[in-house]
Amino acid sequence: MKNSLGRWLVPVIGGLAFVFLLVPIAYVFVFSFNDAGRTNLTWRGFTWDNWRNPCGAPEVCSALGNSLQIGATATLIAVVLGTAIAIGLVRYRFKFNATANMLIFLPLATPEVVLGASLLAQFLNVGAELGKGTIIIAHTVFCISFVVVTVKARVASLDPKLEEAAADLYASPMQAFWRVTFPLLLPGIVAAGLLSFAISFDDFIITNFNSGNVDTFPKFIYVAATRGIPAQANVIGSAMFIVALLIVIGGQVLAHRRRKMLAAR
Amino acid sequence: MSVQAAADKTPAPDKRRGGSERGSGELKEERRRGRMGYWLILPGFLFLLLFFVLPVFSLLATSLYAKPPGADIGQFVPALEFNNYVRMLGSYWPELLRSFGFALIATAAALAIGYPMAYLIAVRLRHHALLRGILLVLIIAPFFTSFILRTQAWKQILADEGPVVSVLRTFALLPDDGRLTATAFAVVCGLTYNFLPFMALPIYANLERLDIRLIEAGNDLYASGFTTFRTVTLPLSMPGVIAGTLLTFIPAAGDYINAALLGNNRDTTMIGQVVDSRFFRVVDYPGASALSFVLMLAILALVFIYVRRFGTKELL
Numbered sequence: 001m002k003n004s005l006g007r008w009l010v011p012v013i014g015g016l017a018f019v020f021l022l023v024p025i026a027y028v029f030v031f032s033f034n035d036a037g038r039t040n041l042t043w044r045g046f047t048w049d050n051w052r053n054p055c056g057a058p059e060v061c062s063a064l065g066n067s068l069q070i071g072a073t074a075t076l077i078a079v080v081l082g083t084a085i086a087i088g089l090v091r092y093r094f095k096f097n098a099t100a101n102m103l104i105f106l107p108l109a110t111p112e113v114v115l116g117a118s119l120l121a122q123f124l125n126v127g128a129e130l131g132k133g134t135i136i137i138a139h140t141v142f143c144i145s146f147v148v149v150t151v152k153a154r155v156a157s158l159d160p161k162l163e164e165a166a167a168d169l170y171a172s173p174m175q176a177f178w179r180v181t182f183p184l185l186l187p188g189i190v191a192a193g194l195l196s197f198a199i200s201f202d203d204f205i206i207t208n209f210n211s212g213n214v215d216t217f218p219k220f221i222y223v224a225a226t227r228g229i230p231a232q233a234n235v236i237g238s239a240m241f242i243v244a245l246l247i248v249i250g251g252q253v254l255a256h257r258r259r260k261m262l263a264a265r
Numbered sequence: 266m267s268v269q270a271a272a273d274k275t276p277a278p279d280k281r282r283g284g285s286e287r288g289s290g291e292l293k294e295e296r297r298r299g300r301m302g303y304w305l306i307l308p309g310f311l312f313l314l315l316f317f318v319l320p321v322f323s324l325l326a327t328s329l330y331a332k333p334p335g336a337d338i339g340q341f342v343p344a345l346e347f348n349n350y351v352r353m354l355g356s357y358w359p360e361l362l363r364s365f366g367f368a369l370i371a372t373a374a375a376l377a378i379g380y381p382m383a384y385l386i387a388v389r390l391r392h393h394a395l396l397r398g399i400l401l402v403l404i405i406a407p408f409f410t411s412f413i414l415r416t417q418a419w420k421q422i423l424a425d426e427g428p429v430v431s432v433l434r435t436f437a438l439l440p441d442d443g444r445l446t447a448t449a450f451a452v453v454c455g456l457t458y459n460f461l462p463f464m465a466l467p468i469y470a471n472l473e474r475l476d477i478r479l480i481e482a483g484n485d486l487y488a489s490g491f492t493t494f495r496t497v498t499l500p501l502s503m504p505g506v507i508a509g510t511l512l513t514f515i516p517a518a519g520d521y522i523n524a525a526l527l528g529n530n531r532d533t534t535m536i537g538q539v540v541d542s543r544f545f546r547v548v549d550y551p552g553a554s555a556l557s558f559v560l561m562l563a564i565l566a567l568v569f570i571y572v573r574r575f576g577t578k579e580l581l
Contacts, residue, residue: 007490009381010381010384010385010389011385011389013377013378013381013382014381014382014384014385014386014389015385016378017378017379017381017382017461017465018382018400018403020378020458020461021403021404021407021458021461021462022403022407023422024407024410024414024415024416024418024419024422024458025407025410025415025418027418027421027422028410028414028415028418031418041421077312081308081309081312082309084305084306084308084309085305085306085309085310087305088302088303088305088306089306091302092301092302092303092305093302094302094303094306100306100310103310103313103314103317103318104313106317107313107317108511108512108515109511109515109564109565109568110515110561110564111515111516111518111519111520111537111560111561111564112516112519112520112537113519113521113536113537113540113541113557113560114324114519114557114558114560114561115317117324117540117544117553117554117557118317118320118321118323118324118554118557119316119320120544121320121323121324121326121327121550121554122316122319122320122323122324124327124550125323125326125327137316138316140312140316141312141313141316141317144309144312144313148309153470173301194405195405198405198408198409199408201408201409201411202408202409202411202412204412204413204522205519205520205521205522205537208541209544217411218411218412218413221411221413221414221417222413222522225413225417225526229414229417233411233414234414237409237410237411237414238410240409240410240411241406241407241409241410243409244402244405244406244409245402245403245406248398248402248405248406249398249399249402252395252398252399252402253395255398256394256395256398259394
């Protein structure tokens, strides 16, 4: 039967895709236990040392700290500005709607080298000093677009009658927003924030153009790659992966339990 | 055919606001809310204007700068030096074409892998909320390991003395002096790998909203699984496919990490590497800017044609 082919083809390809996605992470994780010495290229024996002392390699932890700080700040700004844009674009009609949508789409349609190079050209022309501030600005630009796209879908699926009902019950527009609209948008906003933080945390190209001599985690690894990446970088990469996984899966499990409890009632 | 018709007839979700009968007080309220809309979008758009639109013009201006005779390294004066474009395109058109070629192959491969991935989570596992959530997280979580670390891991997995090459050589699938790293093949694989999440997520977001009853209707009407997919599922998921292919192709065309780590310096150089080295090694800001600008225009042109040909209005 033809149907049976599709029946197993999708899970097999899909499953293999996940293996493909996770193989390098498994590799990074295994080699975080390597008794590596200076270069972490070949297996030299098992050790806990790297995990006991993740900041052992010079500068790796300060680079990580910078990345976390930049990611959090850029995400915060992007979520606030982007959510407002998403609500505005879905709920209100503008004369220049098409232009507005275009302006949101363009940063996504611009390759990172171009985005990085154009900001660098701008910063050079106005004589701005490159550093954390310029990295945060650069990251916020592409994060806003991701936030708008993600939150917009959520706003569009929201029934405006809910807000009108709140208004009928004498809620002020502010009350209606914070008590009705915002909680309903929250899952979309959280997803957008997570995506935005992940992309900022992992960005290298735009950062490389606008960072001056400030190191971020990806930049640290890229620079280290030429002379051997210390095993501590593997420790931090693995730890970040595990923490992200635990936080989100924890959230999923809680949400799942709540759904079950509500269903049981 | 009937399957297609069934798909067409599903009512679109009603997005209209409120009723049609409004008093004059409501009209005033409406106008006030209209002004409120501008206040909502203003700060974000000012930010984008200042740090996206203006810099693009800065890039354009810089691409026309000239180097005055006897100037220091990195010193340029405003000018209209169109020769920068001629100079750059004349030297680097192969890298530009190669970047688009690599990005195109990687996008096709990512679609072939990413679509089943998204379909598996969004449709097959629709009623397994927890498993679905976990698989979804596994698509995003790799970002936290840093893609350079993962690309470097591929480099070591596929290295000449690594496990994959020795297995392939044992089974004579690779000649004894054959290698995987430092080849165009490795660069394309790296691009496919790194941008796979950007393909899978938009398709997932689209398939998640797909009404499974449409697929069931297709099966009830004795369409084969493939026919149902071709006439119902795929057309309905086109907005996701278009978003995914764009979000994969665009960054892949401008990427240079994969080419730098997995390629060689002869026949895998991509345009991003050239822009980077023009900026930072050669310190030729006008040249680098000109190349960036050409890349941007070329991509916008391709995107425009692509969206015109396949596009829907609900791109975003």
